[in-house]
Amino acid sequence: MENIIVSDSPHIRSPRTTKGIMLDVLIALIPAVIMGCVYFGYKAAIVLGISMASAVATEFIWLLCKKTKPKYILKQFDYTSLVTGLLLGLTLSSSMPWYVPMFASVFAIGIVKMLFGGTGKNIVNPAITGRIFAVISFQSIMIGGWLNTAIAPIDGNVITGGATVLTEMLNNGKSAIYLSNLDLFLGTGVMGCIGETSKLALLLGGVYLVVRKVIDWKWPTIYILVTGLMTVFLNKFDFAYFLPSILSGGLFIGAIFMATDYVTSPHTKAARYAYYISIGLLTAILRKATHMEVVSFAILLMNLIVPLFDQWFRPRPFGSTPLRERIQQKFINKGGKSNESK
Amino acid sequence: MLIQKDVKILQPGIHVPDNKHYTGEKAVEIMPASKKVYISMSQGIGAPAKAIVNVGDRVLKGQMIAEAGGFISANIYSSVAGNVTEIKDIINSFNVLEKYIVIENDFSEEELKMEPLKSFEKDDIVNRVKLAGIVGLGGAGFPTSVKMSPRSKVDTLILDGAECEPYLTCDYQLMLTKYKEIEEGAHLIAKALGVTRIKIGIELNKPKCIELFQNNTDLEVVPLQKKYPQGAEKSLVYVCTKRKVPAGKLPADAGVAVQNVSTCYAVYQAVINNLPLYERIMTVAGKGIKEPKNIMVKNGTPTTEIIEFCGGVTDETIKLVRGGPMMGKAMYIMDGFTKKMDSGLLALTKEEANTQMPTNCINCGRCASVCPMHLTPMNYDHFCLADRYDKAKDYGVMNCIECGSCAYVCPAKRSLVQSIVVCKTKIREQMKKGGK
Numbered sequence: 001m002e003n004i005i006v007s008d009s010p011h012i013r014s015p016r017t018t019k020g021i022m023l024d025v026l027i028a029l030i031p032a033v034i035m036g037c038v039y040f041g042y043k044a045a046i047v048l049g050i051s052m053a054s055a056v057a058t059e060f061i062w063l064l065c066k067k068t069k070p071k072y073i074l075k076q077f078d079y080t081s082l083v084t085g086l087l088l089g090l091t092l093s094s095s096m097p098w099y100v101p102m103f104a105s106v107f108a109i110g111i112v113k114m115l116f117g118g119t120g121k122n123i124v125n126p127a128i129t130g131r132i133f134a135v136i137s138f139q140s141i142m143i144g145g146w147l148n149t150a151i152a153p154i155d156g157n158v159i160t161g162g163a164t165v166l167t168e169m170l171n172n173g174k175s176a177i178y179l180s181n182l183d184l185f186l187g188t189g190v191m192g193c194i195g196e197t198s199k200l201a202l203l204l205g206g207v208y209l210v211v212r213k214v215i216d217w218k219w220p221t222i223y224i225l226v227t228g229l230m231t232v233f234l235n236k237f238d239f240a241y242f243l244p245s246i247l248s249g250g251l252f253i254g255a256i257f258m259a260t261d262y263v264t265s266p267h268t269k270a271a272r273y274a275y276y277i278s279i280g281l282l283t284a285i286l287r288k289a290t291h292m293e294v295v296s297f298a299i300l301l302m303n304l305i306v307p308l309f310d311q312w313f314r315p316r317p318f319g320s321t322p323l324r325e326r327i328q329q330k331f332i333n334k335g336g337k338s339n340e341s342k
Numbered sequence: 343m344l345i346q347k348d349v350k351i352l353q354p355g356i357h358v359p360d361n362k363h364y365t366g367e368k369a370v371e372i373m374p375a376s377k378k379v380y381i382s383m384s385q386g387i388g389a390p391a392k393a394i395v396n397v398g399d400r401v402l403k404g405q406m407i408a409e410a411g412g413f414i415s416a417n418i419y420s421s422v423a424g425n426v427t428e429i430k431d432i433i434n435s436f437n438v439l440e441k442y443i444v445i446e447n448d449f450s451e452e453e454l455k456m457e458p459l460k461s462f463e464k465d466d467i468v469n470r471v472k473l474a475g476i477v478g479l480g481g482a483g484f485p486t487s488v489k490m491s492p493r494s495k496v497d498t499l500i501l502d503g504a505e506c507e508p509y510l511t512c513d514y515q516l517m518l519t520k521y522k523e524i525e526e527g528a529h530l531i532a533k534a535l536g537v538t539r540i541k542i543g544i545e546l547n548k549p550k551c552i553e554l555f556q557n558n559t560d561l562e563v564v565p566l567q568k569k570y571p572q573g574a575e576k577s578l579v580y581v582c583t584k585r586k587v588p589a590g591k592l593p594a595d596a597g598v599a600v601q602n603v604s605t606c607y608a609v610y611q612a613v614i615n616n617l618p619l620y621e622r623i624m625t626v627a628g629k630g631i632k633e634p635k636n637i638m639v640k641n642g643t644p645t646t647e648i649i650e651f652c653g654g655v656t657d658e659t660i661k662l663v664r665g666g667p668m669m670g671k672a673m674y675i676m677d678g679f680t681k682k683m684d685s686g687l688l689a690l691t692k693e694e695a696n697t698q699m700p701t702n703c704i705n706c707g708r709c710a711s712v713c714p715m716h717l718t719p720m721n722y723d724h725f726c727l728a729d730r731y732d733k734a735k736d737y738g739v740m741n742c743i744e745c746g747s748c749a750y751v752c753p754a755k756r757s758l759v760q761s762i763v764v765c766k767t768k769i770r771e772q773m774k775k776g777g778k
Contacts, residue, residue, distance in 0.1 A: 003660075004659070004660060004661055004662050004672075004673065004674075004675075004676070005660050005661050005672070005695070005697050006661075006672045006673070006674050007661075007672055007697065007757070008672075008749075008757050008759050008760035008763070009667075009668060009669050009670060009671065009672075009744070009746050009749075009759055010667060010668040010669070010746035010749055010750050010759070011661055011663050011667045011668075011670065011672060011688070011690060011695050012358070012508065012667045012668070012690070012694060012695060012696065012750065013695075013696035013698070013749070013750055013752075013755060014356075014696075014750055014751050014752075014753075015696070016751070016753045017698070017753050017754075017755070018701055018704055018753045018754050020753070021704075021706075021753055076701065078701065117702070118702060119701065119702045119704060120701075120702035120703050120704040120705060120754070121702060262704045262705050262706040262707070263704055263705050264705075265705075266707070267705050267706070267707030267710055267718070267720060268707060268710045268711075268718060269710075269711070272707075314718065314737065315710065315716045315717070315718065316716060316738075317589045317715055317716055317717055317738040317741040318576065318580075318586065318589065318714065318715040318716045318741065319576065319586040319587050319588045319589040319591070319715075319741075320588075320589040320738075321588075
């Protein structure tokens with residue numbers, strides 16, 4: 001024993017680290033990656049590879065430009081850019097030319113994450129913003145560039161070059177849904193991006209995250225249920241819309257992996273309830289109004305007002321006056337200032 | 343037998359591996375007195391005590407050598423018989439300058455007891471506890487006599503036998519062997535407070551103690567599920583009585599008084615056996631200690647001697663901690679001298695003490711979800727780094743009990759407790775300046 005370390009308490013720490021959590025997210029995405037490659041072939045793997053590689057490269061180059069020592073760069077690498085790159089790749093179509101995932105990744109890591117200060121400092125979800133960047137910048141490629149899965153639907157019609165189930169449903173009502181709920185759930189015959197087709201794979205990943213206590217099961221569930229119920233409400237209580245609306249589009253990947261991103265979601269319980277309920281309502285309402293990129297924009301918009309949620313729905317310290325008594329005090333002695341701190 | 347529904351649990355809080363196996367079943371060994379004892383004048387919260395002996399005086403074991411320096415302060419007694427050789431300022435193991443009385447032991451073991459009490463009335467007990475210099479032995483070191491004369495009416499006394507800190511087993515050993523004395527002590531405190539209802543909270547990882555107290559004493563045992571920080575005053579009050587201590591107030595404001603079991607034992611010793619407080623049980627444990635032990639140690643014993651008595655430390659030790667691993671203090675140097683409220687001495691190896699560098703906060707909210715006081719530690723960290731102490735106060739930082747649950751669960755390994763302590767200190771400074 002030569003040197004002893006002095007630090008503040010506590011002197012023991014839990015084994016869980018940021019790196020470990022990110023690794024868990026990567027593991028949870030494996031089923032989605034496998035299903036994506038099964039449905040869309042090697043091209044999907046190439047898109048994912050490009051987006052992940054360019055995400056990591058962007059982070060390293062950024063840190064090198066800031067004259068960080070290479071040894072330290074490797075030490076501080078916590079897989080967050082890998083997760084961002086992978087999630088971004090999963091939200092793109094496998095028919096993309098190579099430069100779309102690359103530019104989207106560079107934007108997501110360089111502008112959205114590193115410019116704001118790296119891990120934990122970004123104000124919006126980098127993967128979502130990267131996808132929105134790609135949609136706006138490469139409109140002709142992104143919109144209408146969806147491919148059918150390699151595996152034919154179990155019961156339903158194959159439509160080539162048409163619109164996705166969600167678009168059809170939103171445009172022409174429930175009669176236009178050309179796939180069964182089972183097909184939507186398994187992703188067979190679904191047109192869409194690499195990761196969002198198989199809801200089963202995403203659900204498996206979500207269960208893994210819940211088991212590993214990375215996310216709470218409540219939050220994605222609330223988001224998905226609220227979206228479904230609100231869609232039913234907007235369609236005059238027609239429950240035929242419930243399952244197709246939650247099983248189509250990017251709702252599952254958005255709810256399980258994007259909206260639950262720690263950095264851009266509120267950090268206390270009450271604020272989280274408010275956040276996920278309003279994000280669900282916003283998704284359903286936006287779907288009624290516009291038919292493209294709804295989940296992405298809903299999450300992006302809500303990300304921006306997370307600090308407000310955190311401020312509004314602050315927990316009260318243990319033992320402070322209960323809400324009912326506070327209201328009574330306020331109304332009974334008007335003008336009398338409550339001595340409770342906020 | 344325990345019925346599951348009777349078992350109480352604190353709702354927020356964390357599960358920490360308790361690591362009590364090092365010393366759990368080891369009976370208390372009495373450590374031989376050392377040649378020289380260094381007795382600190384600031385033992386516990388409050389003003390330092392004033393020395394009433396001079397260099398060259400001969401003192402006996404159990405003789406008062408310093409008297410309380412204020413209302414919140416306690417008398418200090420010599421733990422050995424011998425000559426006072428020096429009274430000087432020494433930098434202690436936490437890098438703080440403190441006044442010490444150095445007594446050279448002559449091994450005559452001549453003892454001076456306090457005069458037996460004639461009556462056991464309310465005031466007699468409180469005065470005796472005050473005279474004996476008893477402070478809260480759970481770690482905070484708040485004078486017990488002050489706690490025994492609360493300003494508001496108290497109807498329940500709660501004994502803290504939870505010992506939720508990992509590694510520490512000193513209270514466990516005390517409860518196993520001295521349960522009768524603890525019961526007596528609790529009754530004395532209850533008498534002084536004027537209460538009849540006494541509850542004792544014990545965690546389920548001490549089944550023997552629960553049985554002992556249920557079968558042999560008339561205290562009301564509250565079995566608790568293992569969770570940290572269940573032994574913290576406000577949490578314990580809530581799990582045992584479902585009463586919430588108002589924010590910023592003391593347990594007495596909820597009609598409850600809380601005492602540690604070792605404090606009860608000290609009260610018993612002072613009132614019935616007329617012995618002042620100059621020794622205590624201490625747990626010496628951790629992977630770095632070669633022979634972990636529970637020892638009865640005299641006030642002012644050098645820590646180097648304690649470590650030697652326990653076989654020394656291994657080369658892998660990277661951290662020395664006084665007190666429990668969650669709320670204790672890290673020592674700057676190995677030399678140091680024990681105080682009344684030191685419940686443990688731990689040598690932690692790299693494996694146990696996770697000393698990773700902090701990374702950016704990822705806003706996961708784990709700290710807020712485990713906080714027993716329902717606070718938002720990540721905010722205090724931001725505010726502290728931005729010098730916005732007024733904001734931190736608005737967000738309720740003064741309610742923090744510094745239990746360390748937030749920093750324990752933090753995946754980014756941020757020093758949340760440190761930030762909170764800085765905020766609290768700065769706010770107190772500003773309040774003093776503002777004359778509030």
